[in-house]
Amino acid sequence: MSPTLPGFAYQRVRVADGVSLNVAVGGSGTPVVLLHGFPQTHLMWRGVAPELARDHTVICPDLRGYGDSDKPTEDGPDAYSKRTMAQDVVTLAKELGFDRFALAGHDRGALVAFRAGLDHPEAVSHLACLDVLPTLDMWEALHGVTAAVGFHLYLMAQPPGLPERMIQASSDEFFGHFLDAWANRSEAIPADIRDAYLAACRNAIPSIVADYRASAGIDVEHDRADRAAGRQLAMPLTVLQQDWGAALGYEAAALWGAWADDLNHLTVSSGHFMAEEAPADIVEAFRELLTR
Secondary structure (H helix, E strand, O other), X not given: OOOOOOOOEEEEEEEEOOEEEEEEEEOOOOEEEEEOOOOOOHHHHOOOHHXXXXXXXXXXXXXXXXXXXXXXXXXXXXXXXXXXXHHHHHHHHHHOOOOOEEEXXXXXXXXXXXXXXXXXXXXXXXXXXEOOOOHHHHHHHOOHHHHHHHHHHHHOOOXXXXXXXXXXXXXXXXXXXXXXXXXXXXXXXXXXXXXHHHHHHHOOHHHHHHHHHHHOXXXXXXXXXXXXXXXXXXXXXXXXXXXXXXHHOOOHHHHHXXXXXXXXXXEOXXXXXXXHHOHHHHXXXXXXXXXX
């Protein structure tokens, strides 16, 4: 049997025509939605969600295209835009009875959370983004040989066909590379969770590539339009990041500060998978955010 979040109930919730999300819900109290990153599923929150569920209703979906959620065909640029995926999250919360909620995301989920905060300020009360830059800033920060760290971004930005075939030819090695390279502590992702991640990715290659392809196209357009309009995040924002900025030549806190006045930017010593490597620290940061 596949691993699950202990103490959480599972259901499928329809969020759009032909799209239902697999979601785990636990606890009671004010709602907190947690969005996973790449190459993971909602299981990445297994050390965080039960703690938050002590006094919150915690909602952990698989994003569209990932895990056990539906994987619509990439039919135009909107199918996997972060705007579309953010609308999924807002609709999911409403279907579960919540018009307003705190939202946290890691990696790809943080990009969805960022877009939800900009597009739906009436719905998102507090926002946390883990180890990511906003899409437009990310592309502007990558340059020269230092951009090699993001080779997968360029691969999956290519038109449909080649990247899917290349990844399909060696999917476990491709996705497993990131699980190995981005973790400071390999034991933070035990064998059963690693196997679940690889199986989920193996079954979602076209939709995962479509998610990344959108971030090289329509997501940049949306961010650029918001920057030009001077739009900012209206809610309290906490950002937790590794210290990549010096190596890549950018100041992460300054980039995030351009998008939010109420920003708490924290540098962490754990690897990229911080919710799995240092869950107590993430819980503490989320609880602090919710007091603001």
